[in-house]
Amino acid sequence: MLRIALPNKGSLSEPASAMLHEAGYRQRKDSRELVLVDPENNVEFFFLRPRDIAVYVGSGRLDIGITGRDLLLDSGACAEEILQLGFARSTFRYATLPGTAKDVSEFGGMTVATSFSGLVAKHLADNGVDASVVRLDGAVETAIKLGVAEVIADVVETGTTLRNQGLEIISDPILDSEAVLIRRVGADPDDARVKQFVRRLQGVLVARRYVMMDYDIRAEHVEEAVALTPGLESPTVSPLHNEGWVAVRSMVPRKEAQRIMDDLWEVGARAILVTDIHACRL
Numbered sequence: 456m457l458r459i460a461l462p463n464k465g466s467l468s469e470p471a472s473a474m475l476h477e478a479g480y481r482q483r484k485d486s487r488e489l490v491l492v493d494p495e496n497n498v499e500f501f502f503l504r505p506r507d508i509a510v511y512v513g514s515g516r517l518d519i520g521i522t523g524r525d526l527l528l529d530s531g532a533c534a535e536e537i538l539q540l541g542f543a544r545s546t547f548r549y550a551t552l553p554g555t556a557k558d559v560s561e562f563g564g565m566t567v568a569t570s571f572s573g574l575v576a577k578h579l580a581d582n583g584v585d586a587s588v589v590r591l592d593g594a595v596e597t598a599i600k601l602g603v604a605e606v607i608a609d610v611v612e613t614g615t616t617l618r619n620q621g622l623e624i625i626s627d628p629i630l631d632s633e634a635v636l637i638r639r640v641g642a643d644p645d646d647a648r649v650k651q652f653v654r655r656l657q658g659v660l661v662a663r664r665y666v667m668m669d670y671d672i673r674a675e676h677v678e679e680a681v682a683l684t685p686g687l688e689s690p691t692v693s694p695l696h697n698e699g700w701v702a703v704r705s706m707v708p709r710k711e712a713q714r715i716m717d718d719l720w721e722v723g724a725r726a727i728l729v730t731d732i733h734a735c736r737l
């Protein structure tokens with residue numbers, strides 16, 4: 456049975472469960488359930504603290520897991536990303552009160568408060584900056600006001616929390632993060648159970664990102680039209696009963712669907728239909 460670590464709480468938990476549900480796996484009904492067996496799919500889910508997931512997977516106790524890239528790197532665990540999952544996106548950044556510093560290179564001798572001490576200590580060392588790091592569990596934005604640190608390093612999503620504390624972002628992001636699927640470094644890359652799990656999640660990602668577009672067009676305009684809807688490999692073009700007309704079917708990015716429909720209309724396409732993809736294997 457494939458043993459999979461899933462986040463039990465926080466920003467990662469609900470979207471991870473939603474993705475697995477879409478991929479056809481059983482998910483827990485009660486958020487206090489810690490282990491869930493899905494015998495039909497031959498998998499066992501372990502609901503763990505997001506921060507601990509890379510540790511379990513890196514030690515080989517569990518085969519794969521879903522966590523954040525920032526949490527993976529902070530843990531220093533012997534685990535690696537095998538698929539980017541596109542949710543729980545954030546950046547990881549330094550912030551200070553205005554006037555404290557303009558760049559990381561000015562942090563020397565200062566104290567940086569963070570919940571990601573592994574990540575921050577490494578980043579400071581890589582930049583040759585001699586600053587102290589104090590590890591806090593959360594709400595680190597308050598550490599400056601309370602005199603614990605001059606600088607904080609934290610997850611920034613909308614930036615609202617920083618703004619509310621009167622803090623300003625310093626330098627480029629230390630990291631761009633999102634939810635990722637991870638496995639132990641050195642694990643068998645040909646494990647068929649993992650490959651099947653990855654294909655199912657890739658199917659969900661494609662179904663979320665693409666829609667199916669169908670339209671009719673006069674044969675003499677088909678080249679212009681398929682240039683707008685090239686599909687992933689090549690669009691399907693079939694003859695219509697009405698002579699001189701063809702039907703085209705192609706996958707297009709969901710975000711661009713409306714613009715593509717406008718452009719298709721301009722080149723003469725009619726009966727343009729968009730439908731959701733519920734599942735796929737490409």
Ligand SMILES: Nc1ncnc2c1ncn2[C@@H]1O[C@H](COP(=O)(O)OP(=O)(O)OP(=O)(O)O)[C@@H](O)[C@H]1O
Pocket residue numbers: 462464465466467505506522523524525526543544545593610611612613632633
């Ligand atoms: N607004 C956000 N706040 C916190 N983490 C976020 C946010 N948006 C995305 N994330 C990502 O979610 C992961 C953090 O999950 P985690 O469950 O540890 O913290 P959390 O969502 O802040 O929950 P809590 O602090 O309540 O325990 C990280 O990978 C982080 O990058």
Ligand SMILES: O=P(O)(O)OC[C@H]1O[C@H](OP(=O)(O)OP(=O)(O)O)[C@H](O)[C@@H]1O
Pocket residue numbers: 592593594595596609610611612613614615616617
């Ligand atoms: O950029 P924003 O959209 O404001 O989001 C970022 C904030 O959200 C998280 O805090 P959370 O609510 O998880 O509390 P915590 O600091 O106790 O983890 C994170 O630690 C930041 O403080």
Ligand SMILES: [Mg+2]
Pocket residue numbers: 593
């Ligand atoms: Mg948090």
